Amino acid sequence: MEYSFKKMTDVLNANGFKFSKKFGQNFIVDENIINNIINKSMIDKDTLVIEIGPGAGSLTYKLALNSKNVIAYEIDESLKDILNYNLSGLSNVEIIYGDFLLRDVKKDLEKYEYKKLYVVANLPYYITTPIIVKLIEDELNVDKIVVMVQKEVGDRFKAKPNSKDYSSLSVFLNYYYDVFKIMDVSRNVFMPKPNVDSIVLEFVKKDDMLFVKDKTLFFKLIRDSFKQKRKNIRNNLKGYDLDVINDVLSKYGFDLNARAEQLSIEVFVSIANKLC
Numbered sequence: 001m002e003y004s005f006k007k008m009t010d011v012l013n014a015n016g017f018k019f020s021k022k023f024g025q026n027f028i029v030d031e032n033i034i035n036n037i038i039n040k041s042m043i044d045k046d047t048l049v050i051e052i053g054p055g056a057g058s059l060t061y062k063l064a065l066n067s068k069n070v071i072a073y074e075i076d077e078s079l080k081d082i083l084n085y086n087l088s089g090l091s092n093v094e095i096i097y098g099d100f101l102l103r104d105v106k107k108d109l110e111k112y113e114y115k116k117l118y119v120v121a122n123l124p125y126y127i128t129t130p131i132i133v134k135l136i137e138d139e140l141n142v143d144k145i146v147v148m149v150q151k152e153v154g155d156r157f158k159a160k161p162n163s164k165d166y167s168s169l170s171v172f173l174n175y176y177y178d179v180f181k182i183m184d185v186s187r188n189v190f191m192p193k194p195n196v197d198s199i200v201l202e203f204v205k206k207d208d209m210l211f212v213k214d215k216t217l218f219f220k221l222i223r224d225s226f227k228q229k230r231k232n233i234r235n236n237l238k239g240y241d242l243d244v245i246n247d248v249l250s251k252y253g254f255d256l257n258a259r260a261e262q263l264s265i266e267v268f269v270s271i272a273n274k275l276c
Contacts, residue, residue, distance in 0.1 A: 001061045001086050003031035008056060008191055015081050019192055023076050024124035027055040028148070030189035034062050037200060040182045041120050041146045043067045048114035050142075052100045052121045052131055055079065057086040059122055064090045069112055073100040101130055105138055117141060122148040125194070129153065129169065132203075136176055145177070145203035148185060154199035166261045168226040172219060174265050175210065177203035210269045218272040225260035225268070232257050241275060248274050 008029050019025045028034065037059065043049055047067045054060040054072040056079065063070045070093045074083070077097050087093050096108065109117070119142055123131055128149045135142055149157070158179040159165035173179060185198040212218045227236050234256035237245060246256050248271045254262065 001058070003029060003034070003058065005029050005191060008058075011056065011082060011085060015085075017078060017082060020076060023053075024126040025055060025076070026122075026125075026190040026192060026194045028058055028122050028185075028189055029191050031058075033183075033185055033189055034059050036183060037120065037146060037148070038062050038066055040200070040202065041118060041144070043118055043120065044116075046115035048109070048112050048117050050105070050117070050119045050121075052119070053124050054083065054095065055122070057083045059120070060093060061087060061090070063120060064093045067118075068092065068114055070094070071096060071108060071112075073098070073103065075099050101127065101134055105134075105140055109140070116143050118143060119145040119147065121146075122198075125150045125153070125196075132157075132173070136173075143205055146182070146200065147203075148198050148200045150194075151184070151197045151199045154181070154201050157201055161264050162262055164261075167229075168222045168260075171222045171265050171268060173203070175206075175212075175218075177205055179203050210265065211273070212269055213273050213276040217275065218269065221272050221275070222260075222268055225263070229259070229261065232259050233263075236260065244274050245271055 008027065043063065043066050045068050049063050049067045049070045051060055051063060051070060051072040054074050060070060060072050064087065072093065072095050074095055074097055080097070083095055096103065117140065119135060135145065155165045156167055156169055157173055158181060159167065159170040180202045182200040182202050185200060187194050187197050225233060225236050233245065233249070234242065242256060249255055249258060249267070252267050254267070
C-alpha cells in the first residue's frame with residue numbers, strides 16, 4: 001500500500017467517496033506515524049488485533065502485516081470498495097460492517113485462536129469514550145489498548161489526582177489499566193485535517209487490580225463524587241454516610257472539605273469498601 005496524500009486522494013476520488021462528518025472521519029496518511037504506532041504496540045504473530053474505524057485501511061494494512069489476525073469494525077459501508085482495494089492480498093483481515101457499539105464482540109472472537117488480544121485504532125473522536133467503556137464493560141479481556149484520540153480527551157484518560165483533567169472517567173480507567181502517553185500527533189497528518197491535535201495512548205491491563213467489594217457502588221460513588229467538580233465531598237455525597245466517609249478520609253490526611261480531584265483511586269476504593 002502506498003502512503004501519500006496524492007495516492008489517498010486518487011483512491012477516494014476514483015470510488016466517489018465523500019467524508020462524513022456524522023462518522024467523524026479523519027484518515028491518517030503519514031506512514032511514519034503508523035509505523036511508530038505499530039512498533040510501540042509490540043504486536044506479533046500471536047496477537048489478534050481489534051481495530052475500530054479502519055477508514056481507508058492505512059493502519060489496518062500495517063496491522064495485518066505484523067499480527068496473526070485483524071478484525072476491523074467499520075460503520076460506513078461506502079468504504080467497502082476502498083478497503084477491498086487497499087487491503088487486497090491480505091488473508092488475515094476480517095472487516096465487519098456495522099456499529100461497533102452494537103456488536104457482540106465476544107461472539108465475533110469465538111472463531112479465532114490467539115495468545116494476546118490487543119485493540120489498536122485511530123478512534124473516531126465523537127464516540128471515543130463509549131468505545132473505551134464498551135471494551136471494558138464487555139469483559140473482552142483485552143491485554144493492551146493502543147489508540148489515537150483527540151488530545152483533550154486523551155489528557156482526561158491519563159490524568160492523575162490534583163490535575164484539572166482528573167475526572168470520574170480517569171478513575172474508572174485507572175481501575176483497570178495503567179495509561180501512558182506514547183506520542184503527540186499533529187492534525188496535519190490527517191485527511192481531512194481536523195480542528196484539533198491528537199495523542200496516542202497505551203492502556204496496559206493491570207495484573208493486580210484493587211479489591212472492590214461492590215463495583216456498582218464503587219463506580220456510582222466515583223460519578224457522584226465528581227458530579228459538581230467545584231463542590232467538596234461533603235456536598236457531592238450528601239446521600240451517603242458522611243461519618244463513614246470522613247473516617248476513611250482522615251486516614252489519608254483529608255476531610256469532607258476535600259474535592260474529588262484530590263483523591264486517588266486507593267481512597268475511593270477504601271471509601272466504597274467501608275460503605276458496603
